[in-house]
Amino acid sequence: MSAFGRLPTRFDANRAVDDRDERPFLHLVVAECLSWLEHDQHCARSFVGPEDDRRPRSARRLDLAQVPALHWADLKGRRQALVRLNRLVSLAVNRYELGPIGTNCYVVRADDAATEAVVVDPGADAARILDELSSLGARCIAILITHGHWDHLGAVTDLAEATAAPVHMAEEERVLLEDLNSFTPPGLELRPSTPDVLLRGDETLELAGMSFQTLRVPGHSPGHLAYYADGALFSGDVVFAGSVGRTDLPGADWDTLVESIRTLADRFPPETAVYSGHGPKTTLGAELARNPFLAELRA
Numbered sequence: 001m002s003a004f005g006r007l008p009t010r011f012d013a014n015r016a017v018d019d020r021d022e023r024p025f026l027h028l029v030v031a032e033c034l035s036w037l038e039h040d041q042h043c044a045r046s047f048v049g050p051e052d053d054r055r056p057r058s059a060r061r062l063d064l065a066q067v068p069a070l071h072w073a074d075l076k077g078r079r080q081a082l083v084r085l086n087r088l089v090s091l092a093v094n095r096y097e098l099g100p101i102g103t104n105c106y107v108v109r110a111d112d113a114a115t116e117a118v119v120v121d122p123g124a125d126a127a128r129i130l131d132e133l134s135s136l137g138a139r140c141i142a143i144l145i146t147h148g149h150w151d152h153l154g155a156v157t158d159l160a161e162a163t164a165a166p167v168h169m170a171e172e173e174r175v176l177l178e179d180l181n182s183f184t185p186p187g188l189e190l191r192p193s194t195p196d197v198l199l200r201g202d203e204t205l206e207l208a209g210m211s212f213q214t215l216r217v218p219g220h221s222p223g224h225l226a227y228y229a230d231g232a233l234f235s236g237d238v239v240f241a242g243s244v245g246r247t248d249l250p251g252a253d254w255d256t257l258v259e260s261i262r263t264l265a266d267r268f269p270p271e272t273a274v275y276s277g278h279g280p281k282t283t284l285g286a287e288l289a290r291n292p293f294l295a296e297l298r299a
Helices: 023-033 076-081 126-136 156-163 254-267 284-290 292-298
Strands: 092-098 103-109 116-120 139-144 167-170 197-199 204-207 210-216 225-229 232-236 273-276
Touching: 092 126, 103 126, 103 232, 103 273, 116 126, 126 139, 126 156, 139 156, 139 204, 210 254, 254 284, 254 292, 284 292
Parallel strands: 116 139, 139 167, 167 197, 232 273
Antiparallel strands: 092 103, 103 116, 204 210, 210 225, 225 232
8 A cells, every 4th residue: 555655636727628529520630631741730738748859869768757747737739639540439438527637437338229338437426427327328237447546436436336337447456446535635535445356457358248358557557457349448547649647656657657558559550549537539549650758669
């Protein structure tokens, strides 16, 4: 437990980009039509990137200070960096921004007509998640947790009690759910519980007519997991549209994070859709090509 400690208590008031807005679609079309251009499409950035490094190329290495101080920071510049998926993901994926820092929760179904669903990272507001499930005509049959930070766990206990869905989580991070309030900011009280299915990575989960592969991707947290199913990668806080997970938290490590992202890039094709813990959907190919924090993977 000493490796984790308490999380920072200061929140960024900025919300993540809402990709339900129709305007990003226009940017997507423009970016696709002009994809041959090599100019910067990231627009104004709220962080320093490798392109700002004036040292000789041979001496460059991304420093820890260049990692975003807040991984839910302003992502407006990424609207123009979206690229069209080369093939459609057959799964039905609904995204909801929940909690004080806009953590993504996903309701995943085999298709739009499916009556069973898997919920990924129910971070807050179990009542809303239940309402959304009802509107979709689906019931939650499993809960998947990417990692044990409080903003991804806030509604786990309530949702599990309401649906009787088993909670799947990394064995290495189970203490973060079982002793949840030891790792929350002061003044925030959440309901702890015990996960039902403990994972180590490299498992296959057959859930709601879908086959999920579990992948151990440490770096942002020691036991972080990602889940892959039919062209969709639920990456948690490993990689985002235009950013990466924080590595200034207890148990985090920059080099480990980069190697985890390298493993994902080597294992899955560039058109793989990435559904991250904060911000809009992206693809592995888009991030490998343009993400300023992944320059060393392009070397």
